[in-house]
Amino acid sequence: MSERRTVLFVDDEVRLLRALERGVADEPYDKLFAESAKEALMLLEENDVQVLVTDMRMPEMSGLDLLRIVKQRYPNIVRIVLSGYTQVTTLLTAINEGEIYRFITKPWKMEEDFRPCIRQALEYHDRQTERDQASDALVTADQSDNAD
Amino acid sequence: MYSANASPLRILILEDDMIDGQQIKRMLSRSSLVLDRIELTDYLENGLQLLAVQDLDIILLDLNLPDSNGLATLKSIENTCPSVAKIVITGEGDEQLGLQAVAQGAQDYLIKGGFDANTLIRAIHYSLERKKSEKALRESKSQLDAMLESLGDPMIMVDKALCIIWTNEANTNLFGDDAIGNQCHMFYHDEETPCTSESSAIIQAFQDGGAHSCDALMTDKNDRQRYFHWTANAALRDKEGKPTTVIAIGRDITDRKTAEESIRSAYNEVERANHELKEMQSQVVQSEKLASIGQLAAGVAHEMNTPVGFVSCNFETLESYLKKILELLDMYEVLARCVEASDKNHRLETLKRIKEAKVKMRFDEILGDLQGLFEDSREGLGRVTSIIQNLRDFSRIDQACDLAEYNLNEGIKTTLTVARNEVKYDAEVKTEFGDVPTVFCNAGQINQVFLNILVNAVQAIRSQERETPGTILIRTYSTDTDVVCEIQDNGPGISEDKLPRIFDPFFTTKPAGKGTGLGLSVSYDIIVNKHKGQIWVDSNSNEGTKFTITLPLTVAATDNADAESIPAGG
Numbered sequence: 001m002s003e004r005r006t007v008l009f010v011d012d013e014v015r016l017l018r019a020l021e022r023g024v025a026d027e028p029y030d031k032l033f034a035e036s037a038k039e040a041l042m043l044l045e046e047n048d049v050q051v052l053v054t055d056m057r058m059p060e061m062s063g064l065d066l067l068r069i070v071k072q073r074y075p076n077i078v079r080i081v082l083s084g085y086t087q088v089t090t091l092l093t094a095i096n097e098g099e100i101y102r103f104i105t106k107p108w109k110m111e112e113d114f115r116p117c118i119r120q121a122l123e124y125h126d127r128q129t130e131r132d133q134a135s136d137a138l139v140t141a142d143q144s145d146n147a148d
Numbered sequence: 149m150y151s152a153n154a155s156p157l158r159i160l161i162l163e164d165d166m167i168d169g170q171q172i173k174r175m176l177s178r179s180s181l182v183l184d185r186i187e188l189t190d191y192l193e194n195g196l197q198l199l200a201v202q203d204l205d206i207i208l209l210d211l212n213l214p215d216s217n218g219l220a221t222l223k224s225i226e227n228t229c230p231s232v233a234k235i236v237i238t239g240e241g242d243e244q245l246g247l248q249a250v251a252q253g254a255q256d257y258l259i260k261g262g263f264d265a266n267t268l269i270r271a272i273h274y275s276l277e278r279k280k281s282e283k284a285l286r287e288s289k290s291q292l293d294a295m296l297e298s299l300g301d302p303m304i305m306v307d308k309a310l311c312i313i314w315t316n317e318a319n320t321n322l323f324g325d326d327a328i329g330n331q332c333h334m335f336y337h338d339e340e341t342p343c344t345s346e347s348s349a350i351i352q353a354f355q356d357g358g359a360h361s362c363d364a365l366m367t368d369k370n371d372r373q374r375y376f377h378w379t380a381n382a383a384l385r386d387k388e389g390k391p392t393t394v395i396a397i398g399r400d401i402t403d404r405k406t407a408e409e410s411i412r413s414a415y416n417e418v419e420r421a422n423h424e425l426k427e428m429q430s431q432v433v434q435s436e437k438l439a440s441i442g443q444l445a446a447g448v449a450h451e452m453n454t455p456v457g458f459v460s461c462n463f464e465t466l467e468s469y470l471k472k473i474l475e476l477l478d479m480y481e482v483l484a485r486c487v488e489a490s491d492k493n494h495r496l497e498t499l500k501r502i503k504e505a506k507v508k509m510r511f512d513e514i515l516g517d518l519q520g521l522f523e524d525s526r527e528g529l530g531r532v533t534s535i536i537q538n539l540r541d542f543s544r545i546d547q548a549c550d551l552a553e554y555n556l557n558e559g560i561k562t563t564l565t566v567a568r569n570e571v572k573y574d575a576e577v578k579t580e581f582g583d584v585p586t587v588f589c590n591a592g593q594i595n596q597v598f599l600n601i602l603v604n605a606v607q608a609i610r611s612q613e614r615e616t617p618g619t620i621l622i623r624t625y626s627t628d629t630d631v632v633c634e635i636q637d638n639g640p641g642i643s644e645d646k647l648p649r650i651f652d653p654f655f656t657t658k659p660a661g662k663g664t665g666l667g668l669s670v671s672y673d674i675i676v677n678k679h680k681g682q683i684w685v686d687s688n689s690n691e692g693t694k695f696t697i698t699l700p701l702t703v704a705a706t707d708n709a710d711a712e713s714i715p716a717g718g
C-alpha cells in the first residue's frame with residue numbers, strides 16, 4: 001500500500017497525547033491528535049483516517065458516543081479503545097455497540113503492545129479494504145459468489 | 149293466712165293408739181281445713197306402703213309404733229318421702245325428743261293429749277308453710293349447688309382461722325377430697341405457716357374486706373404443676389362488717405402462663421435478634437465503607453491510570469532516547485580518540501557519521517522534547533502522589549484513634565479530590581467555605597457521608613442525561629451550637645412519596661447493581677447515632693435536592709481563643 005496512512009488519537013488529557021506522540025514519533029504513518037470527541041469528529045471530516053484510538057471517559061461527549069458515530073459515518077475506520085476504565089459493563093457496551101478492534105488498558109506498554117497493535121490495525125484495515133473491493137467486484141460480476 | 153292454699157289436704161295419721169287417732173281425725177274433720185282425705189294407720193309398715201302409692205301433704209306421726217320406735221321412725225318416713233310435711237307426736241315429758249325430731253326433718257311437734265283442735269290446726273298450717281319454704285330453700289340451694297358444681301373452677305370457703313369449710317366439686321376433683329377442716333396453706337401448699345399477706349388474696353380479703361387476687365403455682369392431686377389465678381372476696385361479715393368467711397375461686401391460667409412464657413422467650417429472642425441486627429448494621433457500615441471505597445477505587449484507578457499511563461509511556465520513550473544518546477556518545481568517544489591521535493581523516497569521517505546519525509535520530513527534536521517529557525512526567529507523578537495522599541486523608545487509615553479534630557472544609561476538599569473523577573464529567577462543583585471551628589469526630593466516617601451525598605447528587609444529575617453539566621453547591625458555616633454543611637444539586641429532585649424513605653436501608657431507585665440503597669442509611673447512622681448531629685433533606689421535584697448536615701460543637705476539641713494553650717490538668 002503506497003498511500004499515506006493516518007492514525008487519530010483522542011484523549012482529554014493533553015499530557016497523555018504528548019506521551020503517545022513521543023511513543024509513535026518513529027512510526028511510519030501520519031498522526032493526528034484530538035483533545036475531545038468533538039475535535040476528533042472535526043479532524044475526521046478533513047482527513048482520511050484509517051485507525052482511531054480513543055479514551056472512553058471524556059467530558060461532554062464520551063468515547064462510546066464517538067465510537068458509535070464513527071462506526072456509522074466511517075465504517076472502515078478501525079476502532080481501538082485506550083482506557084483506564086475497565087468496568088466490565090462499559091467494556092461490553094464498547095465492544096458490542098462500538099465494534100471495537102482492540103481494547104488497550106492504561107497504563108500500556110508502547111513497545112510490546114501499543115505500536116504492534118496499531119500496526120496490526122493498519123494491516124487489518126488494508127486487508128479489509130482489499131476484501132471489500134474484491135467482493136464489490138464479485139457482487140457486480142456474480143451475485144451468488146458473495147460469501148465470506 | 150293459710151287460706152291461700154286452695155287445694156284440699158291429704159293427711160296421714162300414723163298412730164298405734166286408735167282412740168287417740170280417731171280423736172285427731174275428728175278434730176280435723178270438724179275444723180275449717182279443706183280436706184281431701186284422712187288416712188289413719190297404726191303400723192309403720194302400713195304407713196310406708198301407703199306413702200309409696202299415695203301423694204300426701206302432711207303426716208301426723210307418733211314416734212312409738214308397734215314396729216318402730218323413736219327417731220328411727222321419723223328417719224324411715226323421712227327417707228321415703230322427704231317432701232311431705234311431718235308433725236311428730238310425742239309422749240308427755242318427751243319434749244326433748246320433739247325438738248330432736250324437728251332438728252332431723254320434722255316441721256313441728258305436739259305433746260300427746262296436750263293439744264286442742266286449734267293448736268293442731270295451727271301446727272298443720274305452720275308445718276305446711278315451713279315445709280314449703282324449706283322446699284323453696286332446698287331448691288334454690290340445689291340450684292346454687294348445681295351451679296357451683298358445674299363451675300369448672302375450684303372454689304373454697306375459708307373461715308377466719310384459714311380453715312377450709314366448704315369446697316366445690318371442681319376443687320375436689322383437682323386437689324382431692326380432704327380439704328374440709330384443713331388450713332388452706334396446709335392443704336394446697338403443704339406448708340405449716342400461712343402464706344404472707346402480700347402473696348395471699350385470701351389473707352388480704354380478711355384484712356380489709358375487699359376483693360383481691362393473686363397468682364399461685366399449685367400442685368394438683370396428680371402431681372401436675374398448674375398456675376391458678378385466685379380471686380378472694382368476703383362472704384360473711386360480723387356486726388362490725390369484718391369478714392368472718394372468705395370465698396375464693398381459682399382459675400387455671402397455666403395455658404396463659406405458658407403462652408406468656410413463650411411470648412417472653414419469643415420477646416427475648418427478638419431482643420437478641422435485634423441486638424445482633426444492630427451489630428450487623430455496624431458491620432454493614434464497615435462493609436459499606438469498603439464497598440463505596442471499592443466503587444471509588446474504579447474511579448480512582450481511572451484517575452491514576454491516566455497519569456501512570458503517560459508517565460510510563462514517557463519512561464519508555466526516555467529509554468529509547470537514552471539508547472540513541474548513548475549511541476551518539478559512543479561516536480563522540482571515537483571522535484575524541486581521533487582528536488587525540490590527530491587522525492584527521494578518520495576524524496572528519498566520524499564527524500560526518502555523527503551528523504548523519506543526529507539527523508536520522510532527529511537528535512534536536514529529542515533534545516527539545518526532553519524538558520517537556522520531564523515536566524509532563526513530573527506532573528503525572530505529582531498527580532498520583534496527591535491522589536494517594538488524598539485517599540489516605542479520606543479514609544484516615546493512618547489515624548490511630550477514632551475521634552480527632554476535624555476541619556469541615558478540609559474534609560470536603562479531600563472528599564472532592566477523591567471523588568473528582570466521579571464528578572467532573574457530569575457536574576461543576578462550587579464551594580462556599582465559611583469560617584468553621586474544628587469539631588471532634590471520626591474524619592473517615594464524616595468524609596464517607598460527604599462522599600455518599602456527593603455521589604448521589606452526581607448520579608441524580610447524570611440520570612437526567614442533560615446537555616449541560618449540573619451544578620453542585622457546597623456551603624459550610626457555623627452557628628452557636630453546630631458546624632453546618634449544605635450540599636445542593638440542581639438535579640431531578642426527589643418526589644414527595646419517596647422523600648420519607650430515602651434514609652431507609654436498601655431503599656434505592658437505582659437499577660440493580662448500581663445502588664444498594666445503603667448510602668443514606670449509613671450516612672444517617674454516622675451523623676445521628678455516632679456523632680449526635682443531624683442530617684435532613686429538602687427537595688422539590690425538578691428543582692433539585694439539598695442535604696444539610698450538622699455536627700455539634702459541644703465536643704469541639706479546642707476553643708479558637710486558646711488553641712495553642714495546654715488545657716489545665718491535662
Ligand SMILES: Nc1ncnc2c1ncn2[C@@H]1O[C@H](COP(=O)(O)OP(=O)(O)OP(=O)(O)O)[C@@H](O)[C@H]1O
Binds near residue numbers: 605639650665693
Ligand atoms: N441528590 C439526590 N437527588 C435525587 N434523588 C436522590 C438524591 N440523593 C438520594 N436520592 C434518592 O435516594 C435513594 C437512596 O439513596 P442512597 O444513597 O441511600 O442509596 P443509593 O444511592 O440508591 O445506593 P448506594 O448509595 O448504596 O449506592 C436513591 O436511590 C435516590 O432515589
Ligand SMILES: [Mg+2]
Binds near residue numbers: 600603604663667668
Ligand atoms: Mg447513594
